[in-house]
Amino acid sequence: MKAAVLKAFGSPLAIETLPDPVHGTGEVIVDVVAASVLPYAGEVFSGERGYLLDLPVVPGAGAIGRVRAVGPDATRLSVGDWVLCDPIVRARDGVPTPDITLQGLSARGDGGLLLQRYFHDGAFAEQIRIPTENAAPIGPLDPADAGRWAALHLLLVPYGGLLAADLRAGETLLVSGATGNFGSAAVAVALAMGAGCVVAPGRNEKALADLAERFGPRVRPVRLTGDGDEDRERMKRAAPGAIDCVIDLLPPQAGTAPVRAAAMTVREFGRVVLMGGVGMGGGDDLGLPYPWLMRNSITVRGQWLCSREAVPRLTALIHSGLLDLNHFTVTDFALDDANEAVAHAADEKGRFRLTVIRP
Known part of the structure; x- marks a missing residue:
């Protein structure tokens, strides 16, 4: 698969061909359709923010995509389903205070960094491997609207x-x-x-x-x-x-x-x-x-970010028409233009503006 790779802080993203991700039990492979680009992504990639990020890495926190493959313990997800790829990955052995990593962006503490080394690569790629519970179904949508649905992360x-x-x-x-x-x-x-x-x-x-x-x-x-x-x-x-x-x-x-x-x-x-x-x-x-x-x-x-049950509830507000995604103006970039997308996100940040990469 094609992906954008951050090899060193302060260096531009390199567009490379990497092996397709392989899933195991408790994991899902998603074809990325629209990956959000944070307005401060450039500050992370330069090292200015000092985020815990194990390099080299495919960055990108969260995406909208379609399920390519599921593990044997998935009973509801099907190939082709539209999902939100939730970047908040929680360790499964830390209840009630699990270690957390933001896949493709940062980790919280040593435990989060350990988790990041497994769920390592983010969404600036044609495919992404995520925990099954992080593939949140969002219902059917027009592929042309996938970039606007990336507003979910915001x-x-x-x-x-x-x-x-x-x-x-x-x-x-x-x-x-x-x-x-x-x-x-x-x-x-x-x-x-x-x-x-x-x-x-x-x-x-x-x-x-x-x-x-x-x-x-x-x-x-x-x-x-x-x-x-x-x-x-x-x-x-x-x-x-x-x-x-x-x-x-x-x-x-x-x-x-x-x-x-x-x-x-x-x-x-x-x-x-x-x-x-x-x-x-x-x-x-x-x-x-x-x-x-x-x-x-x-x-x-x-309150830090949101709980997992927030995703289906917010999705319901959108599908019902109570929350209108048409407020958002979306600028799309091809994966080959990932560096331009990062610069655009920083320059054009503002209310109801989205920058997305469309692999």
């Missing part, structure tokens, strides 16, 4: 947070970081889940206007000033009533001040879910006040 991140928050129909949600890639996806997903109102704060007035125009009056944009107290009051005033839930998806460079301001808009007995990158590069602690948390019975939860 949408599943905020969806995991909203499930963790137990967001309910009719509730008011505040999305901290609403003008970013994950934040704008959270707005779309929350509305599909039935949120009565989504408060969308940010500094990019053009992006805020786009969200309001794209999704209508249930979205309440708020321009942030940088003053924590003022911004907190602005966000509260934008909501039609109490804010039931806050989800934070801000990147590391945002700092803690806007996260704190957003979190402290939530009502008594409200929920706050933290999913962003704030603090990963050091800096101040979030510092939510103990008396405020205790006296208002606030629930604060961290």
